[in-house]
Amino acid sequence: MEIRLRRTMLYIPGNNPGMLQIADIFGADSVLFDLEDSVPHSEKDSARDLVSNMIKYRAYENIEITVRVNPLNTPYFEDDVKEIIAAKKLQAIRLPKTNRAEDVDKLAKLIGKYEKENEIAIGTINIHPMIETALGVENAFSIATSSVRVNAITIGGQDLTADMGIAKTKSGEEILWARSRIVMAAKAARIDAVDTIFADINDKNGLIEETRLIKKLGFTGKAVINPRQIEPIHKIFTPTEKEILWAQEVIETYDKGLKEGKGVIALRGKMIDPPVVKRAEKIITISKLGK
Amino acid sequence: MEINKKSQAGSLESSDLMVYVEPFNEIKIEVESSVSSQHTEEIRSLILNELEMRKINGVYVKIQDNGAMNLTIKARLKTALLRGAKNGN
Known part of the structure; x- marks a missing residue:
């Protein structure tokens, strides 16, 4: 079984060439090229073309390359999967709004199809389901064990609280149950659990406090939205x-x-x-x- | 591939470029680059290769480059061409 650190997964907006081309210099364990929320609908095609070319031609070093595609129920989903797999160096796809095991199954079948078309060994590309609805939380274990491609599950705090009809607070008591549920599902499935982002990039102490909490809960890492968030998180997740x-x-x-x-x-x-x-x-x- | 309407892709941000395409009766390429005149020629040659590869014989391409890598230029050109080749609208 693959052993890899995923202390930090750095989101990079998919339509920003300046950031995409230097994504590996900040020291994150993984990069997470985003085709979903950070890309407006009018630019979905251009972000897809750009991210595919970056993965294909830019020699990223010592970093896991992952892409967050658009959700299953959007017209962009299949084209996203097709194009980024054709770039050949992709390691994992993050599937937003994963509600049930069948969602992972649909993506796994599509990945298999395009791995074959591109002469990539079947099973090369992993899946990181993103759980961000109440239904997804309730189905966490079946999602975590839905495919051998799933080697990490993640939580999306903002969308989850929106789905629950409540506000996302900095202290995060409202998602404690969901975090614990997702961690337990990941532990039972023997895969990684990656926490949601900490949105206030200027609050380093808040980030440290939250990271200490999620480490105690059992998360193996955290998504980040700014390179400044990497070092404090690595410090907490690296043994003293x-x-x-x-x-x-x-x-x-x-x-x-x-x-x-x-x-x-x-x-x-x-x-x-x-x-x-x-x-x-x-x-x-x-x-x-x-x- | 046939270009049948005006389109564009990219931005004027640093490390990016704007690509404008429109139907034309031959290949015409115009490049402005903030980097150097040598780079302008490199971009022109890159665009020409990409058009040949896609068997496009008639198009006007205008580039405003702000220090983009070749892979970005190729991606933005692809997006602009696909948008310009779509039917309707």
Whole structure:
């Protein structure tokens, strides 16, 4: 199974060549070229042509390339999928307003068709369903397990609160249940959970507070709308020196204990059992990937 | 491909360009670039290649470039040509 950091997924408006051409210099783990909300209806065709050409000809380095297409029920959806797959270097498609497993199935079939047409190995392109309706939240687990292509699910806070008929607040209590539900679905499906954006780009403390919260809940990363938001999020999602030392010590002590045939293994009076070792190993893996 | 109506694509933002196309009885290309006269010639040649590839024999193309990469020029030209080739309106 692929292990990749998705601490940050940077949205880039699909009709902005100046931003698209430098998308990989900001240090985000993934870029998210947007054909949906940031592109007016009159420019859907030009954004699609531009994003396809960027993916095809611009040699982006060390970054996951993903595109948010227009929703299934729009006239742009199939052309978006067709054109961006033909560019050949796409890694994942973010499907907005995913309400049920059948939505993912429709996209997966279409991806398969265009992978074949473009001689791309079947299964190369992943799907990141975006859950942003009450119905989508209720169907989170079936969406998360709807296709082997789904390796992350995401939440869209603004659309979700609009669908619920309430306001999206900075503190976000109103989406706590949805966040928790989506994280649990992702954990059960053994895939990543990526949080919604933090809209106030000038409020660094607010961003830090929210990122700490969503990390505690179990999210593996967050979508960002401004390069300035990348560094604070990476800092929170990257293990500290102290955590790395603890993890190394746990693994060493556990291995030594096993060799010595000990029944109960402890580090400074605290028992080390397989779940603790698993967490320590994850810390080491993330610290290596995050360098 | 046949161009049967006026159309345009792009913007005048930095790293972008405006492409205007309209039906014409031969190939006519006009380029203004904020970069250099050498770049103007490169753009003209790129446009000519793209038109040949699409088998377009009659079109007037006007470019106002503001430092766009070649891949952006190709994308904007494609959009303008497809918009200009649509029937109706």
